[in-house]
Amino acid sequence: MSKKRILTTSMGDQTLRLLTLLMAVSVLVLMAWMGWQMFDAARPSIQKFGLSFITNRVWDPVKEQFGALPFIYGTLVTSLLALLLAAPIGLGVAIFLNEMAESKFRAVVGFLVEMLAAIPSVVYGLWGIFVLAPWLRETVEPGLAKWLGFIPLFQGTPVGFGMLAGGLILAVMILPTIAAISREVMAAVPNMQREAALALGATKWEMIRVAVLPYAKSGIMGGIMLGLGRALGETMAVTMVIGNRPDILPSLFAPAYSMAAVIANEFTEATYDLYLSALVEIGLILFGITLVLNFFARLLVWSVARGPKGGNVV
Amino acid sequence: MFRKKGRLLAHVLTAVLMLSFVGCGEKNPGTPTGQGQAETANLTGSGSSFVYPLLNQQIEEYRKGNSNITINYQSSGSGAGIKQVSEQTIDFGATDGPMTDEQLKATKGGQLLHIPLTLGAVAVTYNVPNAPKELKIAPTVLADIFLGKITNWNDQQIANDNPGVSLPDSKITVAHRSDGSGTTYIFSDYLSSISPEWLSKVGKGTSLNWPAGLGGKGNAGVAGVIQQTSGSIGYLELAYAVQNNLPYAMMKNKEGKWVPPSLQTTSAAAAAATIPDDMRVSIVNAPGADAYPIAGFSWALIYKDQTDKAKGTALVNFINWSIHDGQALSEGLHYAKLPASLVSREEEMLKSITFQGEPLIK
Numbered sequence: 001m002s003k004k005r006i007l008t009t010s011m012g013d014q015t016l017r018l019l020t021l022l023m024a025v026s027v028l029v030l031m032a033w034m035g036w037q038m039f040d041a042a043r044p045s046i047q048k049f050g051l052s053f054i055t056n057r058v059w060d061p062v063k064e065q066f067g068a069l070p071f072i073y074g075t076l077v078t079s080l081l082a083l084l085l086a087a088p089i090g091l092g093v094a095i096f097l098n099e100m101a102e103s104k105f106r107a108v109v110g111f112l113v114e115m116l117a118a119i120p121s122v123v124y125g126l127w128g129i130f131v132l133a134p135w136l137r138e139t140v141e142p143g144l145a146k147w148l149g150f151i152p153l154f155q156g157t158p159v160g161f162g163m164l165a166g167g168l169i170l171a172v173m174i175l176p177t178i179a180a181i182s183r184e185v186m187a188a189v190p191n192m193q194r195e196a197a198l199a200l201g202a203t204k205w206e207m208i209r210v211a212v213l214p215y216a217k218s219g220i221m222g223g224i225m226l227g228l229g230r231a232l233g234e235t236m237a238v239t240m241v242i243g244n245r246p247d248i249l250p251s252l253f254a255p256a257y258s259m260a261a262v263i264a265n266e267f268t269e270a271t272y273d274l275y276l277s278a279l280v281e282i283g284l285i286l287f288g289i290t291l292v293l294n295f296f297a298r299l300l301v302w303s304v305a306r307g308p309k310g311g312n313v314v
Numbered sequence: 315m316f317r318k319k320g321r322l323l324a325h326v327l328t329a330v331l332m333l334s335f336v337g338c339g340e341k342n343p344g345t346p347t348g349q350g351q352a353e354t355a356n357l358t359g360s361g362s363s364f365v366y367p368l369l370n371q372q373i374e375e376y377r378k379g380n381s382n383i384t385i386n387y388q389s390s391g392s393g394a395g396i397k398q399v400s401e402q403t404i405d406f407g408a409t410d411g412p413m414t415d416e417q418l419k420a421t422k423g424g425q426l427l428h429i430p431l432t433l434g435a436v437a438v439t440y441n442v443p444n445a446p447k448e449l450k451i452a453p454t455v456l457a458d459i460f461l462g463k464i465t466n467w468n469d470q471q472i473a474n475d476n477p478g479v480s481l482p483d484s485k486i487t488v489a490h491r492s493d494g495s496g497t498t499y500i501f502s503d504y505l506s507s508i509s510p511e512w513l514s515k516v517g518k519g520t521s522l523n524w525p526a527g528l529g530g531k532g533n534a535g536v537a538g539v540i541q542q543t544s545g546s547i548g549y550l551e552l553a554y555a556v557q558n559n560l561p562y563a564m565m566k567n568k569e570g571k572w573v574p575p576s577l578q579t580t581s582a583a584a585a586a587a588t589i590p591d592d593m594r595v596s597i598v599n600a601p602g603a604d605a606y607p608i609a610g611f612s613w614a615l616i617y618k619d620q621t622d623k624a625k626g627t628a629l630v631n632f633i634n635w636s637i638h639d640g641q642a643l644s645e646g647l648h649y650a651k652l653p654a655s656l657v658s659r660e661e662e663m664l665k666s667i668t669f670q671g672e673p674l675i676k
Contacts, residue, residue, distance in 0.1 A: 060523035061494075062516065129538040137543070159487065161528050161539065240538075244492030244529025255528050261492075265531060268363075268391025269494025269520035271411070276393075 035287065042281035044274055053281060059246045061266070066278035068285055070246035074163065074256035075286070078238065079231040081167030081252070082174055087224050089171075090178030094220075097179075098186045099208055110183070117176035125240030128169045133160035133241055136168075141253050156251040159243065164252040166242040170234055174227035181226060185219025186212055218304045225297035232290055235260040259286045355628035359387040361395020361408035364496045364551065365612040368432055368649050369408065372640040376632055383628045392496055392520065399426065399615045405629055407615035410434070410496020411503075411520060412594035423621070427667070428593045428613040429633060429660055432641075433650035435552040435580040436501045436608040437562040441540050442467055442547075443482055450475040450572055451563045453599075453607070457509035459547060460488055461516075462526030467545060475566075482545075489539040489548030492529025494520040500610035501549045504598040508607075549608075552580070553648030567607045568599050579606035580650035589656065593663070609650075616667065623669045630674045634664050 039046075045053065049066060056067020093113060097106050137160030144154040189212050197211040213220075235258075243255020244265065259282050270276040359369075366389035373385045390398075392409040399407030400421045412428055438451060445467075451459075455471050458464040464471060467481040491498045502518040516522055528543075530536035533554040540546045540560070552575045555562050564572040573579050586602030589595050599607045614633055620626025637660050641651045652660070667674050 058523065061521045062519040062523065065523075126538075129535070129542060134542050157485065159528065160543065239492065239531050240535060244531070245524070245527070257529075265493040265529075266521045267393075267494075269393040269496075271393040271396060271494075271520060272417070 035284075038280055038284045038287060042277055042284050045277035045281045048274065049278075053278070054285070057246075057248060059262075061270075061275050064272075064274055066275075066281075068259070068278075068282050070248050071257050071259040071262050071282060072285065072289075073248045074166070074242065074246075075232060075258040075260070075289075077163050077252075077256065078166040078170055078242065078258060079228060081163065082170035082231045083224065083228055085167065085171035086175045086178055086227060090175050090223070090227070091182055091220065093175075093179040094182035094186055095208055095212075098183055099204065099212065113176050113179050115176075116172065117180070121173065121234060121237040122240075124169055124173060124237040128165060128237060128241035132169060133165050136160045136165055140164075145253075152250040153252050156249070156253045158253055159255065161241055161243040162251075162253050162255045163242065166238050166256070166258070167252070169237050169241055170231045173234060173237060174230050177227045177230060178223045181223030182216070182220045185216040185223070188219075189215045218301045221297070221301050221304055225294065225301070228293060228297075229290060232286070232293070233260055235264045239265060259283075353624075354382045355384070355624045357383065357385045357405045357625060357629055357632070359385065359395075359406040359408060359614075360390045360398050360404045361615070362392045362410045362496055362612050363389035364410050364434055365408050365431055368644060368647050369636075371643050371647065372636050373632075375640070375643060376635055380631075383632065385632060391494065392499075393494065395615065399617075402617075405625055406633075408612060409615060410610065410612050411499040412596075412611075412613065413615070421617075423617045423619070425618040427616050427618055427663055429616060429637070429663060430584075430593055430611040430652060430656065431614050431633075431636060432612050432644060433580050433584050433597075433652065434496070434500065434610055434612060435575045435577075435583075435606055435650065436497055436504070436549050436610075437552045437555040437560075437575040438547065438549050438565065438608070439537075439540060439555050439560045439562045440547040441544060442484065443544060445481060445561070446476075446479055447561045448564045448574055449479070449561070450566070452566050453508040456565075457505050457512050459486060460490075460505060460524075460526065461509075461512060462488070484545040487539075487543050487546040488524075488527025489530055489536050489543070489546050490522075490524055490527050491532070491536055491549075493531050493535075495532075496520065496610070496612065497533070497549065497551050498522065500598065500608060503596050503610065504608045507596070507599045552576075556648055565607050567603075567605050568601050569603050569605075571603050573604065573606050575606050575608070577645060577648065577650040579604055580609045581653055583607070583609045584611070584650070584656060585653035589659070593660070618667055620667060620669045620674065623674075626667065626669045627674045630664050630667050634661065634675060637661070 045066065049056065053066065053068055054072070055069055057069050058065045058067050059070065097110050101109065137158045141158030141160070141164065145158065148154045193211040193215060194207055197207040202210060238258050239261035242258060242261065244257050244261065245255035246257045247254065263279050263283055267279055270279055366387065369387050373387060377383065392411060395407035395409050396413055396417060398404045400417065402422045408431065413426065418426060438456065440449065451472070452475050455464060455475070458471070465486055466483065467486060468483045472481060499518060499520045502516065502522055506513040506518045516525060528539055530539040533550050536548045536550055537554065537558055537560065540548045550560070562575055564574050567573050582602050583597050583600040583605035586605050587595065587597040587600040593613065595611070597609055597611065600609070616629065616633065620629070637652060637657050644651050665673055665675060
């Protein structure tokens with residue numbers, strides 16, 4: 001108590017405390033203010049459509065009919081697809097680089113993986129149009145339709161541009177985030193853990209499974225969630241390959257649309273207030289979804305972090 | 315060391331503050347600059363991205379002879395241009411689709427004039443194996459393709475207009491703009507004018523509820539989809555199609571003649587169309603044997619009553635130059651020239667712009 005007093009009475013420290021507090025609070029204020037501004041701008045649309053805005057499938061600016069469901073669907077499907085593809089690969093990259101690779105190789109591959117994060121999304125988009133989409137149309141989609149065509153996900157005409165392309169491109173984009181963070185947290189696992197496992201006669205895989213992964217799991221979860229956050233909000237690369245069609249179709253080959261993409265595409269030419277307001281409401285929903293997902297991610301990380309540090313040796 | 319950092323922070327903060335003040339200054343073009351400085355003027359405009367390359371070059375050229383005038387045009391999109399000029403946060407707007415009566419009533423600065431700056435045409439382009447460079451596509455066929463009713467290139471209705479051409483048994487993939495654009499406005503305006511079904515089902519606008527097809531972002535996005543997808547058809551700004559050497563279709567105009575899109579046929583459409591006094595007119599499906607049917611204007615949006623003499627004079631002078639001498643820059647950039655008959659009418663319009671009841675140019 002008395003020690004704390006002495007520390008805080010110093011003039012400089014108090015100023016610092018105040019200054020940093022102000023900065024910390026400014027983030028909260030900014031968030032709240034942004035939320036309020038968006039809500040305010042979206043009000044005409046909220047009043048006109050109410051909840052039907054979320055359940056309506058029609059988006060027709062000419063007839064002033066606005067429903068956000070196809071955009072929510074497209075965003076969630078492509079992001080989840082990206083996560084399903086990128087999480088295991090990202091984790092694999094991290095395990096390999098951290099536990100298996102020689103240090104020279106590790107430096108080179110690690111650098112290259114992180115380079116992926118530095119490529120501008122429009123470049124990914126161009127690559128998507130000129131390389132990924134034709135490849136999907138000519139090779140991947142016909143193949144999937146042939147072997148897995150009994151599942152509705154892989155039915156329909158191969159077009160190239162669609163949810164599969166969107167999900168794939170997002171997977172490439174979030175891979176470095178997941179890999180880099182997983183690698184960091186795995187590197188932070190004390191070597192004693194590894195040595196202990198090895199001393200008990202564990203193989204490399206057993207050592208990773210028993211000693212490294214359980215120790216790092218909350219951090220890995222955090223990395224995956226950060227990746228998901230990026231996938232939800234990614235605009236340019238997605239809009240260039242997703243086909244931009246507000247439809248809800250079960251097939252991954254079908255064109256779709258994402259929330260961020262429709263805002264970017266239609267915002268500049270939204271010629272009347274209700275239209276603009278509907279676009280802002282989509283932004284508000286995206287904001288909300290990101291917030292809720294982040295909240296659950298925190299919860300997950302927190303509950304995982306509270307669990308026992310070691311794994312169960314079976 | 316801490317002190318040093320503190321000072322650095324202070325410097326940064328000061329710089330940020332100063333910048334924000336500068337920002338405020340620029341955001342307020344409505345503030346009168348005073349009567350004494352009639353020679354210099356700082357104009358801000360915003361809107362149509364279609365007209366941007368031309369306008370930008372015109373501004374540069376104009377500054378060579380009038381270094382006292384600074385014009386800053388942002389290609390923020392027609393919607394944003396209309397919004398900003400209505401709220402008087404800029405000196406002039408530019409749009410590819412005319413403002414509605416409702417929008418005109420809601421302006422803060424009184425009557426807004428539509429002054430045509432240039433003409434654009436929309437080319438229908440395609441990627442069909444073995445198809446000739448100028449495929450003929452009749453208006454109703456075009457509408458049915460975009461409505462998703464004609465779905466294969468070997469359809470008899472396409473073949474009827476193209477004797478001797480054998481088109482493949484290949485599915486049609488429709489490509490359209492996904493971003494709101496004046497190009498989409500002109501294209502849907504045309505389809506609405508020739509197809510009652512299109513008019514009732516889809517209508518015209520900068521963004522549509524498309525019955526069929528894939529969306530690409532921007533001209534580049536649509537061109538990318540078309541080039542990468544065999545059997546596709548889409549529409550592009552003429553300039554873009556020409557520069558990228560894409561094949562484009564001949565269209566049948568109102569007189570029943572097959573016309574390729576070009577700068578001449580676009581100007582011909584504007585010359586033949588009947589244009590009302592307020593210039594808010596659609597020139598799709600215009601009469602005239604040489605007229606290309608999918609064309610439209612880009613307009614400058616200017617208040618009839620200017621609130622600042624120096625700025626108003628500079629603006630009217632610049633627009634007057636733009637529709638006269640400035641048109642010489644059009645063809646190099648693949649824009650169609652305004653027809654002479656229209657330019658003289660626009661000049662009369664510019665003469666009607668006033669400051670406190672006094673015309674700004676004679």
